[in-house]
Amino acid sequence: QVQLVESGGGLVQAGGSLRLSCAASGRTFSMYTMGWFRQAPGREREFVAVINWTGATTYYADSVKGRFTISRDNDKNTVFLQMNSLNSDDTAVYYCAADRNRAVISRSHWQYDYWGQGTQVTVSS
16 A cells, blocks of 8 residues: 655746655555646546656656656655646646556556545646
């Protein structure tokens, strides 16, 4: 069992930046694919970014490409999401997720086995 705890959300003005962190329990964190997803009120949960277990491969949603960066520190069992040039469309609850199948780098939320509780990001215009 893996427990994920997100932090770093908050209120920011349009054009600003935030850095989200997701701390994971357990000794097998380095073996998991890690993803970030978000969900705005009344909308489906959507893929944001994913990073493979080594950190060598990353994918992004088109809506955040060039603005967001996902990274991980396996020594600290933590995955990060650096978010720059934020706009009102980025307002959502952001979730990190872990996939035990490190052979897969998925953009689909149903692929993931463990989820954090989420952290709210609000961008004011």
